Amino acid sequence: MAKKGKTITIPSKKIFVIDTSVILYDHEAIHNFKEHDVAIPIQVLEELDNFKSGNDTRNFEARSFIRLIDETSKHQLISDWIALKGSNSGKFKVVLNENPLSIDAEEVYGRGKTDHKILNAALSLQEENPDKRVVLVSKDICLRLKAKALNLNAEDYETGKIKNVDELYAGKTAISNFSETIIDNIKKNQTIGTVDIELPTKNGNHFYILKNKRKLANVFYNHSQKTLSSVSSDAIFNIKPKNIEQAFAINALLNPDIKLVSIQGNAGTGKTLLALASALEQRKNFRQIYVTRPIVSLSNKDIGFLPGDAKSKTDPFMAPIWDNLRFIKEQFIGDDKMSAKIDELISTEKIAIAPLAFIRGRTLTKIFFIVDEAQNLTPHEVKTIISRAGEHTKVVFTGDIYQIDTPYLDSESNGLSYLIENAKNHPLYAHITLHKGERSELANLANELL
Template identity: 35%
Template sequence: MTASKLYILDTNVLLHDPKCLYEFKEQDIAIPMTVLEELDDIKDRKKNVAAEARVAIRAIDDIISTARDASQITKGVQIKLEGKDRPIKLGHLSIFPDHELTSRQGFLPDERNKDNKIINCALHLQATYPHRQVILVTKDINMRLKALGAGLQRVEDYRTDQLVSDIELLPAGHKHMEKPFWEGVEQVDSFQEDGKTYHRVDRALLPDTYPNEFIYDDSKDFAARTVSVSEDKVTLLDLGYEHLMQQSCWGIQPINLQQAFAMQALLDPDIDLSILLGAAGSGKTLIALACALEMVIEERRYNKIIVTRSTPPVAEDIGFLPGTEEEKMTPWLSSINDNLEAMHENDERPQSSVKYAIEKANIQFKSLNFIRGRSIQNAIVLIDESQNLTPQQLKTILTRCGKNTKMVCLGNLAQIDSNYLTALTSGLTYIVERFRGFEGSASIHFEGIFRSRLAEYAEEQL
């Protein structure tokens, strides 16, 4: 039986999720030759998507290699997904020779443009199979508009890995109680353990809470963190409002409660992953760096600080910059140096203090290209600008976490630079939602902008 739908995949879909070939169930997939050429062009470059291109090529090869002859590749090869007992048969995958298409009425001009070639391929298949739904799948918004304008009836974004329908649905990591918390508590079981105070209350008071969500009210007395959730009970760790606001790391104190929550999560040895989201100037990098310096230099809990970030142009440009890997990465990690300078601006010799901190904390600037394959131990890893990473890329980094290592993801979903990511499909959004129920992670959304009056106004008005 012929599948009712035929999906044509753009290159950016395969780069975003190299395993997407198995996500279209019993429907058929066509990959234009132009897409294979683009993957081939990307796979050997020093891009942070080169590995995804190679994985996608291998996935296509695994399916196509079962073809009996060349003609079957054009017609379609059965996609099989390994099951528990036997392989599960999905749709068919075909390679379409779009280079054979010639200019005709209704096609987009300038066939040297690769996007136009892929759209023309979809238009041709739509005309060839009028009784089937031919759907172009791309993460490029402009390409979707061009395809619709050219007469393609169905164009879609790839949303299989999208976990939330609205960015507002993402957990903030902290919950404000409109009424004083203790007023609504009829029964509580309080106990102490390892010098900390815990409260076990009915889950009905906090029905939607999850591990490591911070709870507070306006009383400036109550502040707690959800430690565990059972069917009928919630266990809270009492943090104390005053104690939270009096925390200090490397001379930096929190300005508001969200910063205090982040500092508490970063310093807690039981939390392996801290995710800090917020607008530019909200203090994410400053708080993360201050806590990292405190834990490495003062507390000696870790041996080093590794700083990395998503650098869309770096992959092509980094090789042409002079010096070692750290020196090549320095221009892209200037935000770290800016924050180090801000911490030591009142010192007698600020530059000497910054140099001391970098050497004493063993701060290493690493490119994402060199993170793959490593096992990072006894370190705190700061992943800056993580909103520009795909879910697969963030998975690659987080799975590098070895013994006694803490991961910190910093990002602003309003500042995505990637060509094929949106706030809903960003890897940062993905891990915030995926790690919501994990007791070893905490996510905090920062509020307020403290960089300057101008920065605050610009964030609100522009």
């Protein structure tokens, strides 16, 4: 029994109105609002209908959501509230074209635009449910601002977002005044156990720079085996690491115990080059080297507007990967045998370079799989790619979380940040963040000053 004078407050349920951008980001979004209700404006279904055809990820998300709504509703009318699966879940419904009584978004912002009709759907729910907090959820910042201007609560879709991206796991730690005896032991034996060694607590694989005055040891800590192994700075496929971070990246890429690697860094830090060189170094261990990247046009037009067949449409987007491969080949000038071998690997498709959409539905068995520009992927896309990995496959994600070309993604919500944060303690995973640009002094100027 409650004591006299004290009141127990029960938090009121909310109604979340989700727009198309949220569903194209995560088709299972309606299940991520706990006990609260979820409303979908009818205009969202109309937009999803336009997205359902095609092989792009957004087409997959649209189709998956439509099927999900169909399965959830069964024989019920979706214009009425329908219970979502789960004991503590809320309900959902589709909101039809309804005009609010007090504020009409179309009168304020203009008629004929879908976003303004979505705002009206949320405003009408707010009028119908004065006892509940109605919140518009959108990845579109401008739409959220328009909602707030109309006294309508609005927020970003938070599922999958990293809370503090400035403290994102970097994969390495420098330790000063480390035991000189242990440093000497590592250099002598290459690998030692860590049972009696005091290291900062880590729950996953990690790289360390151990220092003691003039002595230095660059090591990899294998969490499963509880060992420290010396990290080499030797060249791979004639590509020599130019700094210790690159050496760490190569170590992770060559380690057969590590099946999932991510490399994050600014433009010019060598992410793609190191991944490709490491793949070529291990070409005999894999059936195929597959290099891909998501196609993100810098204009608003889809690649379908471009002339030519599928290859001619996508080749411009794959050009940076071909540039890296060409650079590697140039390291073998004078070695006709190796140059011919690289050409043969390409002609026989031992090395395959293609857009990410082309791998949908495939099982990747014994593949060295490199996903470039992974910051342009959603968390769901990253999960889908990893789930395609078959036996003896290695998956590598490279990218720069601060250089995002995809609408509605940012440094906190993109798939690469999500992977780094959530996989950092897994025994099959290793990560390294590259800070130093090695492309040229001019490129470094751009990264540092502009």
